Amino acid sequence: MQAEIEAFRDQAIDLSHRIHGMPELGFAEFNSSREVANELRAAGFTVTERAFGLDTAISAVAGAGSFKAIVVAEYDALPELGHACGHNLIAACAVAAAVGLKGVAEQLDLTVEVLGTPAEETGGGKILMLEQGAFIGADMAMMIHPAPFEDASPGFLASTGFSFEFSGKSSHAAASPWEAANAADASTIAQVAVGLLRQQLPNDTRVHGVVTNAGSAANVIPGRSAGVYGIRAQTLADLEDMVPRVEACFTGAALAAGCTVELEWELTYPNVVQSPRLASLYQQNAEALGRSFPQDPEARAFRASTDFGAVSQVVPSLHPHVKICDSPVSNHQSAFTEAAASERADHALIEGAIAMAWTVVDAALSRIDSADDRGR
Structure with missing residues (x-):
């Protein structure tokens, strides 16, 4: 052989x-x-x-x-x-x-x-x-x-992931910023919330992601931002415990920025x-x-x-x-x-x-x- x-x-x-x-x-x-x-x-x-x-x-x-x-x-x-x-x-x-x-x-x-x-x-x-x-x-x-x-x-590790999209309202960044609901801010708030959450996570738990779109012009407050995130944990049970905690970072960010958010979940990979x-x-x-x-x-x-x-x-x-x-x-x-x-x-x-x-x-x-x- x-x-x-x-x-x-x-x-x-x-x-x-x-x-x-x-x-x-x-x-x-x-x-x-x-x-x-x-x-x-x-x-x-x-x-x-x-x-x-x-x-x-x-x-x-x-x-x-x-x-x-x-x-x-x-x-x-x-x-x-x-x-x-x-x-x-x-x-x-x-x-x-x-x-x-x-x-x-x-x-x-x-x-x-x-x-x-x-x-x-x-x-x-x-x-x-x-x-x-x-x-x-x-x-x-x-x-x-x-x-x-x-x-x-x-x-x-067990893992899952999701894509996210914040929807707000675009406006001129100088002429009428008060009319906007800044979707890029929502992405930033979510990233900060995840970063703070990491302090309390077990050693083998991972949360990581990227923003793929958050506007394209400095003089336009973006009404849309999007990206993808992943969550990993030691076991499927640990992963299930993590999902609502990470999800809350995004729903809370939407609320704080005056936006809405949609999450689309991927398949879950068992450990x-x-x-x-x-x-x-x-x-x-x-x-x-x-x-x-x-x-x-x-x-x-x-x-x-x-x-x-x-x-x-x-x-x-x-x-x-x-x-x-x-x-x-x-x-x-x-x-x-x-x-x-x-x-x-x-x-x-x-x-x-x-x-x-x-x-x-x-x-x-x-x-x-x-x-x-x-x-x-």
Whole structure:
């Protein structure tokens, strides 16, 4: 199996670089998803494009065994930054691991399915796919994410977000300012209120956002302002407690500025429930390839969110980090975009694919009990 993945090295790296060179936003990954589908089809997988009702979702299946392992691919990019989260590597790593697993599927009584999942950054593609029946019947699900450190079982926060729009009344800033209801002021008040709220938040709770529009001329008091905000917390229960507190910052700001406000909420991403047993297997396999897992304070402090959390609530799951660069370079930075197409990243891609494939094999051999293996 390792030999098959090593033989696929050049194709996997080329796939990673092709996706990296054509960054596409969530639900618009038409070229990237096609590239992944074509590679899997050429490798002998039965491929379904536009799977589960999404134009850029993929299902690719090999084997017909009783143990079903799902390997997850992502390929969406970030606005302006491109692949600053390294989803090109996630996709190529999933394909390479699956190619290796296909050769042992019959021997292991294994079904391996690659799911190409759109819109992880925003849009919750995996959540939408779950609603349409994806991941059902799986004994395990796994993906590998690039980062500036190795971590077999990183923590991921529950998250949600919303767009906001304050509506007031425009007026001439000099001739008749008293006629206005300043929507830009409402955005400012909301930002200040959130900033003050942060003093009372638990350590793992995050509130962050941007104003995307608050007027365009200095001599016009704006009657409209808009933006987007995100909220993250340790668990779904913690997140539910936070939502009304943050919402009050915006309704109160509207009242203070004489405006109205509309909030449009996004899908909620649950926290990731990592399988301790899968994490142990993966770390052993990665260490066998020469990768190390030091006690890294930065790794322990790193917090993000992913729609893979929804998968982990229903299927024994693992979402480890593989190191492709060194701090202070980190995800969602332009320097990470460069790192995601580096020789070091290419090396991590292949070793990550081998470690993931070995972990699937170990899980298939030990027949992990899905009822007891979610670490709850």
